[in-house]
Amino acid sequence: MRNSFWFLETECKSTEFYLNSTNTGLNGIKHDTMILVKTILHLDKYLQLFRSYPGKIGFVPTMGSLHSGHISLIDESRRDNDVTVCSIFVNPTQFNNPADFEKYPVTIEKDIDMLEAAGCDLLFMPSAGEMYPPDDPVVHYDLGSIETILE
Secondary structure (H helix, E strand, C coil): CCCCEEEECCCCCCCHHHHCCCEECHHHCEECCEEEECCHHHHHHHHHHHHCCCCCEEEEEECCCCCHHHHHHHHHHHHHCCEEEEEECCCHHHCCCHHHHHHCCCCHHHHHHHHHHHCCCEEECCCHHHHCCCCCCCCCCCCCCHHHHCC
8 A cells, every 4th residue: 555645445544644743735634645545435425525615626537647738638637627526437348359458568657656746625536336336227229230330
């Protein structure tokens, strides 16, 4: 586990974390580390906390393998919002060819370092199983021939 951010698997830290640290975020809420969550439940708990204060929350969805373009979006979100949330999720359902999914670059450590340096407040990094639980029904929409020409 890295020392520079909160990694939460089973429980969320109290709001005291935000109120007794060094960086100003949402309407005076303070923190000194990026928060990393891997479950929708924990993301929801933090979003509820953030929404309990006046201010705006920015969201930057990514597929990881971050570069300066992604960081410019984090910078813009930080300028326009009080809290910036980023996600890293490589969605296996958007790859027609499973081999393309397997070849997609995974640079998690580098991505985390870049987001921390950019001042991202919270990173949501779910697994495919978190986003697509096995008991959820799969719905397929027939888009006709467009399904085969767009990838």
